[in-house]
Amino acid sequence: MLGLQTHRAGSSGRFGALLIATVIMAGACSASATPSPAPTATPAAATPSGSEAATAAPSPTIAPATLELWLGGILTTATPGSDARNWVDQQIARFKAAFPGSDVNISLLPSNNDQLAAQVQAALAAHNVPDVMMLYSGSYTLAYQSGLMPLNSYVDATPGFYDSMSLWDLSCQDYDCQGGQGTIYAVPSDAYSFLMYYNKDLLAKAGIAAPPTTYDELYADCTKLDAQGIVPFVYGDQDGYTTVNLLVDNIISYWEPGDVQKFEQGQLKFTDPKWVDALKPILEMRTHNCVNNDASTLEQLHSADLFTSEKGSMFEGQPQFLPYFKSIYDKIGVTKLPRSGNGPLSSGVIGSSGDDWMIPAGAKNPDLAWELIKMFSDETAGNSMISLLGSPPCNIAAQGNIDDVHVKEAFQLIQNATLPEMDIVMSQSTALFLYKHLQLAFAGQETAEQAMAAVQQYVDQQGGKP
Amino acid sequence: MTRPSLSIARSSPRRAEAWWGPLYALPAVLTVVVFIGYPAVSIAYHAFTRWNGYSEPTWIGLTNFQYLLQDPQFFTALRNNFLFAVSVPIQLTVPLVLAFLINERIAGWRFYRWTYFIPAVYSTVVVGLLAKIILNVNGPLNEGLNSLGLQGFAQDWLLRPQTSIPAILLIVVWANFGYNVVMYLAGMSGIEPDLPDAAKIDGAGRWQVLRYVYVPGLRRVMEIVLITNTITAFAYMFTYIYTITNGGPGFDTYVTEFLIYNNAFTFQRMGYASAMGFGLTLIISGLGYFYIRALTGGKE
Numbered sequence: 001m002l003g004l005q006t007h008r009a010g011s012s013g014r015f016g017a018l019l020i021a022t023v024i025m026a027g028a029c030s031a032s033a034t035p036s037p038a039p040t041a042t043p044a045a046a047t048p049s050g051s052e053a054a055t056a057a058p059s060p061t062i063a064p065a066t067l068e069l070w071l072g073g074i075l076t077t078a079t080p081g082s083d084a085r086n087w088v089d090q091q092i093a094r095f096k097a098a099f100p101g102s103d104v105n106i107s108l109l110p111s112n113n114d115q116l117a118a119q120v121q122a123a124l125a126a127h128n129v130p131d132v133m134m135l136y137s138g139s140y141t142l143a144y145q146s147g148l149m150p151l152n153s154y155v156d157a158t159p160g161f162y163d164s165m166s167l168w169d170l171s172c173q174d175y176d177c178q179g180g181q182g183t184i185y186a187v188p189s190d191a192y193s194f195l196m197y198y199n200k201d202l203l204a205k206a207g208i209a210a211p212p213t214t215y216d217e218l219y220a221d222c223t224k225l226d227a228q229g230i231v232p233f234v235y236g237d238q239d240g241y242t243t244v245n246l247l248v249d250n251i252i253s254y255w256e257p258g259d260v261q262k263f264e265q266g267q268l269k270f271t272d273p274k275w276v277d278a279l280k281p282i283l284e285m286r287t288h289n290c291v292n293n294d295a296s297t298l299e300q301l302h303s304a305d306l307f308t309s310e311k312g313s314m315f316e317g318q319p320q321f322l323p324y325f326k327s328i329y330d331k332i333g334v335t336k337l338p339r340s341g342n343g344p345l346s347s348g349v350i351g352s353s354g355d356d357w358m359i360p361a362g363a364k365n366p367d368l369a370w371e372l373i374k375m376f377s378d379e380t381a382g383n384s385m386i387s388l389l390g391s392p393p394c395n396i397a398a399q400g401n402i403d404d405v406h407v408k409e410a411f412q413l414i415q416n417a418t419l420p421e422m423d424i425v426m427s428q429s430t431a432l433f434l435y436k437h438l439q440l441a442f443a444g445q446e447t448a449e450q451a452m453a454a455v456q457q458y459v460d461q462q463g464g465k466p
Numbered sequence: 467m468t469r470p471s472l473s474i475a476r477s478s479p480r481r482a483e484a485w486w487g488p489l490y491a492l493p494a495v496l497t498v499v500v501f502i503g504y505p506a507v508s509i510a511y512h513a514f515t516r517w518n519g520y521s522e523p524t525w526i527g528l529t530n531f532q533y534l535l536q537d538p539q540f541f542t543a544l545r546n547n548f549l550f551a552v553s554v555p556i557q558l559t560v561p562l563v564l565a566f567l568i569n570e571r572i573a574g575w576r577f578y579r580w581t582y583f584i585p586a587v588y589s590t591v592v593v594g595l596l597a598k599i600i601l602n603v604n605g606p607l608n609e610g611l612n613s614l615g616l617q618g619f620a621q622d623w624l625l626r627p628q629t630s631i632p633a634i635l636l637i638v639v640w641a642n643f644g645y646n647v648v649m650y651l652a653g654m655s656g657i658e659p660d661l662p663d664a665a666k667i668d669g670a671g672r673w674q675v676l677r678y679v680y681v682p683g684l685r686r687v688m689e690i691v692l693i694t695n696t697i698t699a700f701a702y703m704f705t706y707i708y709t710i711t712n713g714g715p716g717f718d719t720y721v722t723e724f725l726i727y728n729n730a731f732t733f734q735r736m737g738y739a740s741a742m743g744f745g746l747t748l749i750i751s752g753l754g755y756f757y758i759r760a761l762t763g764g765k766e
Contacts, residue, residue, distance in 0.1 A: 114712070118731030125519035125736075143734070147520055238714060294603040296715055297624045429733040440716030443625055461533070 064101030065365045067372055068130035072120070073355035074190065074320045074389065075134050076111035077301075083323045087381075087388040095375045102368060109133075111301070112239065113140075114432060120144060129360035131369040134189065137170040137353040138424025139431060141186050145173065149359045151184045154370045165377060165394050167191060167353035175425055185358055187377050190391035192318050192354025193414045194245040194421070196337045199328065202230050202313035211314065211333065215250075215281035215340040222290035225313055233285060234312035235295035236303025240435030242295070243282055243442045245316055246337060248422045251278040252348055253341030260419060263426075266464040270434075270456040271449070279448040281340040283441055296443045318354060319410040322390025334409040351417025352424065353394055426466035433458050506747075512740035519736040530741035540742060543720040544749075549631050550721065551699040553639050558691055561643045562684070565650030566676045579651070583644040590641065594709025597637045598624070601710070624711055627718040634706055634719065642698065646691050653687035654680060689761050693754055700750050722746045 071078050071088065078084035092104045107130065109116045116135075123129050124147035135141045141148075155162050162168070168177040171186035198211045206225045212218040218233070225232040235242045254274040262268035269275075285291055292298065292306055300317070304324050307315040315321070316337060325332055339346050357373045359366050375381065382398025385391050392402060392411035399415075402408045423431040434455050441451040459466050513530055517523035534540055564582060568575045585593065600607050601623040608620040624630045661683075662675045670678065681688075704723040711719040713728070720728075722742060730739035 112712070114728065114732045117734075118727065121519055121731045121734055127520075238712065294622065297602060297622060297711075429735075432732055436714070436716045439714055440718070443715040445626065445715060445718070 066103040070130040072109040072135040083388040143428040186356035188353035188394040193351035219288040231312035235291035236298040236300035240439035243438040253339035253346035270452040348418030351414035352420040513744040515737040517737040518734040543725040557695040561646035586644040590705040657683040
């Protein structure tokens with residue numbers, strides 16, 4: 001999955017990474033196996049069902065504590081002063097008011113998925129975990145399910161909570177919450193999809209009346225925009241993210257009902273023409289002068305600057321990019337990404353929850369952590385999420401309060417989603433491996449067939465299931 | 467008043483002194499055991515297991531090593547390490563010549579001594595980020611080429627390994643050669659000044675003095691430069707790769723350290739990463755042994 005990702009920093013030294021790894025491994029080995037503490041259900045006050053559930057009165061029996069909060073997913077960008085941080089701070093202020101004497105320490109996880117995964121993995125291995133984490137939903141959360149606390153007891157002890165939220169499935173075991181009866185590992189936070197943002201003024205300047213709906217239309221528009229000195233389609237692919245986002249969207253135009261299940265079972269392989277054909281038109285964007293010249297060495301987040309500065313006319317991204325576009329808010333439009341196939345699902349949209357909240361097994365203050373998650377998930381938090389994060393919230397009551405025109409446009413598309421993003425229903429390691437080969441393919445070093453064959457070979461080595 | 471016997475008076479201090487040595491060494495020994503010994507043993511064990519880092523490891527014998535021998539990413543990374551090892555002869559010779567010129571007190575030698583060492587004090591992260599900016603397709607390097615009318619040479623330097631590997635190699639050479647210059651200067655200061663003076667009186671030219679007086683006297687320093695730079699090429703490249711290309715495009719600029727990190731923490735394959743670490747240790751140890759044998763001719 002894609003991301004509002006930035007980059008890096010690191011350290012080395014002789015065997016630096018290896019040494020750190022082994023020290024952590026040593027810690028993991030020597031530590032006694034600590035079973036996941038069963039959540040001791042907080043005797044939360046009985047609350048009305050539905051939207052009010054998430055604002056359940058705090059239990060007076062919970063002792064004050066300072067919670068460690070790790071922010072991944074969309075909130076890796078919650079640096080002090082940012083809208084994302086303001087949203088987090090608002091909810092924490094409410095939490096502190098409700099639980100006098102308690103506090104929250106915030107740590108931002110790396111926004112690069114490779115690095116984020118490394119940090120979470122190291123923390124779980126060392127049994128040095130926070131009280132609450134936000135991560136991307138789906139496989140990005142469930143990759144760690146053996147290190148996460150099942151939340152069923154908490155959810156069950158909070159009347160109406162389950163029904164107050166939507167888009168649960170990617171936060172549960174096997175991507176199926178079974179109406180609350182499945183094993184719940186996280187609470188969904190926001191709705192997510194890959195959409196196309198376009199600058200109406202720039203398209204008009206090139207004589208383009210409406211954004212392209214097919215790749216052939218896109219190529220034609222690229223010629224017109226390029227002639228005007230406008231970057232047609234802003235692209236940031238250093239991690240393969242723009243390519244994978246376009247791919248998991250375009251694939252909906254090739255797939256048929258039941259293909260997701262076949263894919264999950266390893267019957268529909270990456271080498272299938274449905275995957276390969278969905279990738280080819282994306283790779284051709286480069287030859288049609290559709291993208292910025294540094295597309296392969298620029299990150300998706302940084303590429304958004306080209307769109308914000310009106311050097312580029314189209315941008316692929318999730319709703320959470322909207323706050324970045326404040327300066328051109330009146331000039332932009334939101335629509336589906338172009339499609340190249342015409343399969344039975346091609347008129348649909350992909351979508352799911354984007355991020356979710358979880359409590360790692362071994363967290364020091366799980367009861368209080370649950371109270372914080374409830375606070376982040378309630379209607380009040382959902383309402384401010386719309387304006388500050390640009391995200392349609394998973395809180396159902398807050399969804400009814402969306403008045404921002406672009407968030408509403410995005411939500412209307414997402415709520416009719418027919419498929420989840422495929423890269424978050426495959427294993428995280430497969431997804432990250434896929435990104436590498438998509439990046440190579442877009443850089444012109446592999447064909448679509450070669451890239452997908454390499455990914456399938458990796459999947460086969462892992463046992464055949466993606 | 468009684469006096470202690472002479473034998474007691476002599477033996478007590480000796481017995482006490484016998485403990486001082488081990489006691490002084492204890493912190494260093496503990497550090498080595500905790501931070502090198504234990505991890506090394508742990509790596510050796512986990513190399514034979516399937517382990518994600520937090521579940522119980524499962525013993526799988528040689529499977530990781532069999533997989534390693536068929537892993538194209540490992541060989542790409544190892545190939546890149548060997549390509550970066552091309553920097554070793556450069557690091558061995560260029561700093562030697564520069565140190566010699568500074569030692570000969572050429573005009574502006576103080577300025578050169580100072581400027582050569584500046585890159586060595588920069589954080590490698592800073593060097594990496596600077597390199598990334600400079601090598602960007604819209605960065606200062608291409609802008610400079612364009613302004614000189616050399617548009618044909620401007621390109622996306624980090625897009626393909628054919629250009630990104632040599633570019634990173636040059637960055638690494640630049641970042642490290644000042645340190646090697648200082649090493650050589652330290653070695654040259656230990657050579658008796660009469661020797662080069664005598665050679666000059668006998669008619670030796672500047673390069674002959676370098677070749678026949680300094681180089682033989684700097685053999686030990688050259689050994690150190692050789693070994694440390696070889697280790698750099700194989701085990702110190704992580705930061706440069708992480709900051710400049712993040713291994714990309716795809717796996718093109720991966721080095722073994724980066725691959726180990728990725729497998730251990732991103733792909734949750736700690737056992738396999740341990741096998742790679744084990745293999746890398748053997749390779750570096752083998753190279754080190756080979757170099758030392760070659761330089762010393764097998765003598766102590």
